[in-house]
Amino acid sequence: MISFIFSFFSFFMLMPLEHDFHTSIAEVNFNTKNNTWEVSLRVFTDDLENILSKIHKKDIKIEKNDTKNDAMIQKYIQENFELIYKKQKANFKWIGKEVEADAVWNYFELKFDKKNPQFQVKNSILIETFDDQLNITNFIYQKTKKTFICQKGDFIHSIQF
DSSP states (O other): OHHHHHHHHHHHHTOOSSOSSOEEEEEEEEETTTTEEEEEEEEEHHHHHHHHHHHHTSOOOOOTTOOTTHHHHHHHHHHHEEEEETTEEOEEEEEEEEEOSSEEEEEEEEEOSSOOOEEEEEEOTTTTTOTTOEEEEEEEETTEEEEEEEETTBOEEEEEO
């Protein structure tokens, strides 16, 4: 499984600017020092621009060293990437983003009041836009890794470590 993910991720990183498939990758690591889930979420830039343009009914361009659209990106991600424990959403803290040639890395933290690593993950990033959208979500907790694939009709998964 790990070799498949590595191969897929390597292929994903080398894709040209235009793409025929729609995928995001999230890496979610538990930070034991501050009891937060640290998230790195990679999304194709053009796909993120398209959904934000559609939502806000204006042309949105995401560029390096430009923070003018960060609030819109943050809001969209906060609504579509959630950790839920007993119907309570984890607290969301935006860290920032990095823009590459064809993708945007988004960084944020999610924190629960409880330390219980048993919850649900919702990853519906771009699912409303593309029927073939696949969101790969990797969780790492105390050296244990779990991977979930979120897609249309199946974007909420239960996690227990």
